[in-house]
Amino acid sequence: MKVVKFGGSSLSSGEQLEKVLKIVLSDSARKIVVVSAPGKRYSDDIKVTDLLISLAQCHLTGENADELFQTVVERYKGIAEELQLSDQIIETIKEDLENLLKADKSRPDRFIDAIKASGEDNNAKLIAAYFQHQGVDAQYVNPKDAGLFVSDEPGHAQVLPESYEQLYKLRERDGILIFPGFFGYTKGGDVLTFSRSGSDITGSILANGIKADLYENFTDVDAVYSVNPNIVENPREIKELTYREMRELSYAGFSVFHDEALIPAFRAGIPVNIKNTNNPSAPGTRVVNERENSNGPVIGIASDKGFCSIYISKYLMNREIGFGRKLLEILEDYGLSYEHIPSGIDDVTLILRQGQIDSETEKQILSQIKHDLNADEVRVEHNLSLIMVVGEGMRHNVGTTARAAKALADTGVNIEMINQGSSEVSMMFGIKEVDETRAVQALYHEFFVPVTV
């Protein structure tokens, strides 16, 4: 039994849904189909989820949103008409959306979450109608009905462990089950969404729930690439990688897969296959528990920009037990997360995403650090990039660090920071943003094939 998930771009039009139907029918093991909301039809298009967020916000502020409402309905309508479905499904969707917009607005985050989630929910209903229209035994399944319960955390709810036992019973239902991604229900009956791109998470949860043999994630690329195709043309595709490698790569900028999504599948040991809706016969990328280390120590290189470093020095800092803790407390007071905190004898550096802080807040933080911790010097450097070199077995492959460092040196990139020693499957370099492209190309060249520039 397989769980198959389709992303927005795979569901953006009637033409795409025809491909989806073909794919689902071509393998009788494909039991549960998890769907996102309709995605972009062309690059300047707006995702339905974004339209719904705007719609919800307009209703909260009391602005007129009739046009926005129509636009949303039109998106479904366009697809339905392309597939020659009856008006019934559009009426159902329209009514559902109207009811949601009339609902209680006293808790705005829940109001918004329910409307966001309707994108997936109504698309699942539409797709079930389409499958039925084509004579396929298919049913829309509501997450509450299936038992997908989540924690009470609007915007980033977590699945509750007891859901899995309930979800297992989906195996007993007949036919193909069309399941909306992205949301679940609290015990109190509220709709809450997972983090953005949470349909990946839904698929993972269902795969674990029904103890699937495979979780297939259909998107719009042939595979996960070893490096960002915007930096290196035609990069090598990754045939197989482990969960840990996928998570490290996702974290640092790969956007194929939402990085938390894998965990439920990982915990149940269910392999994942990333495939292309537009090229379903391509093998795609498999994500597994363990793999053979046959292709060298490095599986992929990810990078992300927009970091800053705050350098703090204080005479005899290393004698002051509690200094590090007090520093982190200041960060916590501002609600900030940090990537890494290289420590010296009399100095320490914080590496953070600079987007968390506007320039006014930055002044306050620097001032507070200097004052509360009695630092001798506090200075900030902006516009750093972090590069993650990822691969199982890198840790025991003596020489990978040297090769990476040499590749960077040879291309004239200065290494501002190295973070190695916690993760067993990755090594992190901090460099100036302006050097990022050159650095990633040099690393790719070192560990994969010559760069095609």
Add this chain to the structure above:
Amino acid sequence: MKVVKFGGSSLSSGEQLEKVLKIVLSDSARKIVVVSAPGKRYSDDIKVTDLLISLAQCHLTGENADELFQTVVERYKGIAEELQLSDQIIETIKEDLENLLKADKSRPDRFIDAIKASGEDNNAKLIAAYFQHQGVDAQYVNPKDAGLFVSDEPGHAQVLPESYEQLYKLRERDGILIFPGFFGYTKGGDVLTFSRSGSDITGSILANGIKADLYENFTDVDAVYSVNPNIVENPREIKELTYREMRELSYAGFSVFHDEALIPAFRAGIPVNIKNTNNPSAPGTRVVNERENSNGPVIGIASDKGFCSIYISKYLMNREIGFGRKLLEILEDYGLSYEHIPSGIDDVTLILRQGQIDSETEKQILSQIKHDLNADEVRVEHNLSLIMVVGEGMRHNVGTTARAAKALADTGVNIEMINQGSSEVSMMFGIKEVDETRAVQALYHEFFVPVTV
């Protein structure tokens, strides 16, 4: 005007003191002579300071310590007799020690500090007596009289800033001033010592106080070596290094110079020259504010063993703002300091000196981390060594990291951890203790001359 400090080995016998006198007299700028307690006469000998600590402890517990007392007095007596001084100085020393041992015992740490400090104090009196005996215009100076006041922290007192103004007046005194190292007085009149080997600190404070042209630190090696001579035979001597480089090297295991000692001299921009009492014409090693980067990026390699790493992983750790802070709070509760804390996405590693924790405490800490922080996995690895590769300008010398990593890789040493990015003059590697010698030799070979094994 110069401040000259002599360490214990330079003052262990009459023969040594004769060399000291010659050195002081050979340069009329040598105004203040800072002295330690008499050191070891041969390798199995016991330092006078250690004898005094035992003596003090015996008196606190009420044990008979007559023999120990005699042994201490004998050390001074032996030197005095060698130099044919009259008995007067030994009587003075004996009486002083007797008075100290009879003093108030209600605050044991101060009782011990005063007796520890008497090692230096009485040696200064003895040396002044010797110089006078040789017809030199020389005076013993008491720190209280000179205005060397310290903070009220037994065992690791800090000089109070207002002392410097007072100490400047020493310039006006005639003749050579013999000043005992290692201690000062609290405002309340208690004798308190600096950290161990604190005579280096006294010299540094006096050099700053009198705004000396040079602070000469006489010890028993020709120079600071670029690497531990126990690991590499005949290592290259360092001719000149900066204060920052010295501090980084001292921290990680070089024992030539007490690492905090330099700061007062550093703050006043006073250069330091490390020389050998037994070979005073050798140029020694100069420690300066800035130096020319003429000899390559690396000035020295220090290493230390006895570290452990605690690896902690938790699903979605990076989402949990405050996790790092809570972890450091646990360390703080146990009074532990850490060297470095490499951070991953879902994991973090603490690098600590394992000597801080006995195995029972270790169990408690691991358990508390697992429990309080709800970690998925907590495990410890012992017997790691840290290697510091040090050098100004290393940061801007693209390629140094690569060379270091390659040297380690080529000799088959796996890098467990890299800490680079805070200090601007050093790079830290974590490796297994068993690899330390091979690793340091390889790094020396890479950055200096071929290893003579």
